[in-house]
Amino acid sequence: MTRRIKLLICSILFIINVQRLDAVSRSSGIGLKMSYWNITNHPTRIATSNFGRHASVDISGFGAWIHFSSRAHLNWFFEFQIGAIGGTHMAVEDYVAGTTEVSALVPILLGMRYDMMSSRIPGYIQPYINGGGGPYWISSIKTRGAIELNEQEIVSYNQFGIYAGGGANILLTDWLGLNFNITYHFVDLKFEEEFSGLEFGLGLNFMWGRRSEIFEIKDVQLIVSDIYPAYYQFYNTYPIALVRVKNIAGYPIEVNLRSRLANYSERPSISGYKRIENGKSIDIPVTLIFGSMIQEISTHESAVLDIEVEARVGKSHIKTLSAPITIHNKNAWNGDIDKLNYFITPDEPDILKVSRELSKNLNEYENNPLLHFKQAVYIFDYLNSSGITYHKDPNILFYEDDRVQYALETMQIGSGDCDDLVVLYSSFLESLGIKTAFVEVQDPNKEIAHLYLIFDTDIQPEQGRLISSNEKKYIIREKGNGVKTIWIPLETTLISAGFEEAWKVGAVQYLRDGIIENGIRDGWVKIIHVQ
Amino acid sequence: MKKLSLFLLLNLLFVNRSLTAIQVTILKINGEVQIRKGVEETWIRAREGMILEDIDSIMTGVGSSAELSLTGHTLFRLASNAMLDVTDLRDITEQELFLYIMEQKLKKIEPASSKTKLRIGNVSVVHGESQSNGQIDPADQHPDFWIQEKNGAIALYEQDYLTNSIVKIYKTLEIYPNIQDCGEMHLYLGKSFEALHKKGQAIESYMIAMQKSQTPTCDIDIRNVVAREADLALKRLDAK
Known part of the structure; x- marks a missing residue:
């Protein structure tokens, strides 16, 4: 009873252990293996008759093999094996006369092995089929003798043959497997040849090296090599990179990517798991989820993007x-005008508070089409009276990117360049529900691009003369x-010159660059809505 | 090869910017003629020999006229009660006109980016619309300004600035979409398109002119002229 329990526990432990193995x-x-192969065409036996006057001993064929294998491609392996099989037949008659036949077979074989379902089975059994060929060295010694007579015949020759069969490796550990096989040897390429026959083998297989792969990473295309904290939310959906994964398993697999x-x-x-058909490749986008800590970076830093590709077939392959x-600092901007949106902070409590306080002074325009226009003028005048002025960006050594201040930062510092002042004024107007848009001028004849703002007065074209006769x-x-509706262009760098002057300059710029010089049509003047 | 052809085509379409710059000299003034510099609000009296820049405007009073020299040689006559921006006189090729019209049509299409843009949260409808704003007070409308713009467009048409005339009419209609012109602007739009052999657009414009001429508030004389001319044009173009 105790022995049975021990056996059961051992069996369970064995199964648990081998289930962890990757097949x-x-x-x-x-x-190394031992094998049985009947090369004498006699069954293995010891026989006596007539009270011992006649006796015979037959050993039909046993031997040993050593074999080596190495992966050729995927689940295909080259294999080389060399064996030594021996068999004997001894017979004694009348206690004195007897014959002895000893046969030896040394196959030196080269072939191929194919591991079937190698990656689909999560457990421990690895079936395979194999085949090949090579020389079979055959040696036979026949001795016939009596008291005074002794004859001996030695025959030795080579014959080419082929073999085909199959077997399985039962993995005991990551590097050790129990191997058994059944192989038919066609010596001299004949089924009926004297030495042709089935061979049964059992042995141990020691393994090393890489496992076969079920998928390949064909290409990694880094789309974004620079992360700008200001628009970190953008990267939640926009791919940082594309990873091309090819299925080489021989059957469909599912692949998941973590980054x-x-x-x-x-x-x-x-x-999420994506199915890849056999032999096909797919591009999997790499996205990133950032925490709020990224917005606290004050200088640019280096970081490492870690990508893990996992294929799920039975067990995981990673x-x-x-x-x-x-990673750039929180104020860095790569110059893409559509990304400037991310610096606009209309819901910043301090911005909301100031803009709404100022707006209270315009209650008389509550039901007037001029409300947005008046609010815009009021905010502009407030910024003017706050002493906000234009100032170029600082020179940061060995750093090329543009720098954009958030509205509150510009209020605290008291100055900014064109993009800072556009962000400042836009944040205030947007906090009052006034739509704004950036106008980017990249005049091909000028080295530096310029930026100013337009805002929606919500005044209909027929009412245009309420604000201007021109x-x-x-x-x-x-x-x-x-x-x-009517939109007004404003040169926000002229905050200190007042609203009317900023409007005039903005309007002339728009007219000259956008219309007369065809900047809008030709694409070097762009209008990007803040949304 | 395709890319090269496209590149050459674009180069042909978008002529060098410097070629489009235009300078206007006032040669002769008859009656009350005013000019406006750039984006200034006020009009000032024009004098013969004055040079206008490409962002300036010129306006003639009722019964007045002006003769202009364009970039030193071409003569242009601005008739009574008309207004013209110097930019209205710049070279506009048929391809540019086509692009302009396409742009006007594209403007009516909602940009796809608003649907694909990253949004935080999942709001189906944004609430908070005010009920107070948006209605036009009749007192704020100035129905007479468009007449000068229209007369400027007619002057362009009559002096074979066909593409310019079309662009000016489109711009005027953009600023004054609800004017009661009894279809006169669309009649000239149709005439300009017809002269440019743009049959489809001409027929479309004439039909709108015909339809607008039936407005009950229209002056009977203008109504008859517009309806008769549009009808004749539609027959001429086999649209009836």
Whole structure:
């Protein structure tokens, strides 16, 4: 009873252990095995008759093999094996006369092995089929003798043959497997040849090297090598990189991708399992999830993007890769005009508080089409009276990016360049519900681009003369619902010169660059709505 | 090869910017003629020999006229009660006109970016619309300004600035979308398109002119002229 329990526990432990093993064959292996192969065409036996006057001993064929294998491609392996099989037949008659036949067979074989379902089976059994060929060295010694007579015949020759069979490796550990096989040897390429026959083998296989792969990472295309904290939310959906994964398993697999930026991602971004058909490749986008700590970076830093690709077939197969990434400081801007939106902070409590306090002074315009226009003038005058002025960006050594201040920072510092002042004024206007847009001028004849603002007065074109008799001072733009309204261009760097002057300069710029010089049509004057 | 062809086509379409710059000299003044510099609010009396820049404007009073020299040689006559921006006289090729019209049509299409743009949260409808704003007070409207713009467009048409005339009419209609012109502007739009052999756009414009001429508040004389001319044009273009 106790012995049975021990056996049961051992069996369970064995199964648990081998279930953890990865059945994917490693790249190389060497094995030793014992085999049974009837090369004498006699069954193995000891026989006597007539009270011992006649006796015979037959050993039909036993031997040993040593074999070596190495991966050729995927689940295909080259194999080389050399064996030594011996068999004998001894017979004695009348106690004195007898014959002895000893046969020896030494096959030196080269072949191929194919591991079937190597990566689909999560457990320990690794079946395979194999085949090949090579020389079979055959040696036979026949002795016939009596008291005075003794004859001996020695025959030795080579014959070419082939073999085919199959077997399985039962993995005991990560590097050791129990191997058994059944192989049919066609010596002299004949089924009926004297030495042709089935061979049964049992042995141990020692393995090392890499496992076969079920997927390949064909390409990693880094789309974003620079992270700008100001628009960190953008990277939640916009791919940082594309990883091309190819299925080489021989059957469909599912692949999941996890990515994170060391020290800056609160948790990994997960692509979800994606099915890849056999032999096909797919591009999996790499996204990142950032925590709020990224917005506290004051100088640019280096970080490592870690990507983990996991294929789920029975057990997980994981590959990891990494790429260096630069994280810029919280005020950095790469110059993409559509990203400037991320610096606008209309819901910043201090901005909301100031703009709404100022707006209270315009209650008389509550039901007047001039409300937005008057609010814009009021805010501009407030910024003017706060002493906000234009000032160029600082020179930061060995650093090329543009620098944009958030509205509150500009209020605290008291100055900024064109993008800082556009962000400042836009934040205030947007906090009052006034739509704004950036006008970016990248005149091909000038080295530095310029930026100013337009805002929606919500005044309809027919009412344009309420604010100006010169229609060249404003722009008519159509909203999504088809309603046209008047937008006013403002040169925000002229905060200190007052609203009227900033408007005039903005209008002339728009007219000259955008219309007369065809900047809008040719694309070097761009209008980007703050949304 | 395709890319090269596209590049050459774009180069042909978008002529060098310096070629589009224009300078206007006032040669002769008859009656009350005023000019406005750039984006200034006030009009000032014009004098013969004055040079206008490309952002300036010129306006003639009722019964007045002006003769202009464009970039030193071409003569242009601005008739009574008309207004013209110097930019209205710049070279506009048919391809540029086509692009302009396409741009006007594209403006009516909601940009796709608003649908694909990153949004925080999942708000189906944004609430908070005010009920107070948006209505036009009739007192704020100035129905007469468009007449000068229209007369400027007619002057352009009559002196074979066909593409310029079309652009000016479109711009005027953009600023004054609800004017009661009895279809006169669309009639000239149709005439300009017809002269440019743009049959489809001409027929479309004439039809709108015909429709607008039926407005009950229209002056009977203008109504008859517009309706008759539009009808004849539609017959001429086999649209009836």
